[in-house]
Amino acid sequence: MDIPLQPWRDTLEDLGLAGLVRDPPALPSPAPRPPSEARPPRPGPGVPPAVQPDGPGARPDPAAVAAAPSLEALQTLIQDCQACPLGAGRIRLVFGEGNPSAKLLFVGEGPGRDEDLQGRPFVGRAGELLDRMIASIGLQRTEVWIGNVVKCRPPDNRTPTPQECQACSGYLRRQIELIRPRVIVTLGATPLRELLGITTGITRIRGQWQRLEMLGGIPVMPTFHPAYVLRQYTQEVRRAVWEDLKAAKNWADGPGEAGAAPS
Secondary structure (H helix, E strand, O other): OOOOHHHHHHHHHHHOOHHHOOOOOOOOOOOOOOHHHOOOOOOOOOOOOOEOOOHHHOOEOHHHHHOOOOHHHHHHHHOOOOOOOHHHHOOOOOOOEEOOOOOEEEEEOOOOHHHHHHOOOOOOHHHHHHHHHHHOOOOOHHHOEEEEOOOOOOHHHOOOOHHHHHHHHHHHHHHHHHHOOOEEEEEOHHHHHHHHOOOOOHHHHOOOOEEEOOOOOEEEEEEOOHHHHHHOOOHHHHHHHHHHHHHHHHHHHOOOOOOOOOO
């Protein structure tokens, strides 16, 4: 009796079980299909129409990303992104969370182990400290927006490469355009480098206002990443971060136009 070989393989691939089941007994190869009957490529499970189903290089159409009408639509669009090698190793894409109309937007580097498991940014020890940092200026996590430069966890929590950051850059910029924050707080050196092209060490530039040339110019306050604060848990470091966040909140609460950078 003939075994329907191709449908059997297709079903296992769709279920992600192709490597767990032995192949059936080998049968003579069928005659090749005429060009008119060639099978079209099969998109992976859950890939939205705007994603090109071309294997490891699959990524959302940049034009669709730039035109996403809401954060929800953007998240749906990029959920299955495979634009860089990080996508293949992730458990969950970490889109970001918070108030979609937040005055303050926090940008970190990338998800860690806990974030990858939960699909939420800053939920490990560094996240607990970030929550306390935000509370120190009279706010809660739900009142701000928290995200990262890259949306998938780098292996061993290493720093994402410039190529990996570039693959996610359009997503972060569209998030900023949709949220329209009054102030962006960059946590550590990576978001400062990727958003502004600044490579100066964070210990030298933290606390000094910068400007992101989007939406008329958005003030950017660089400060230490919470993971650094955990490693260097001194009164001096904690006070420096508190001063940075206090300055960011004061500007965000001020009467100035949204997007107008301080001099």
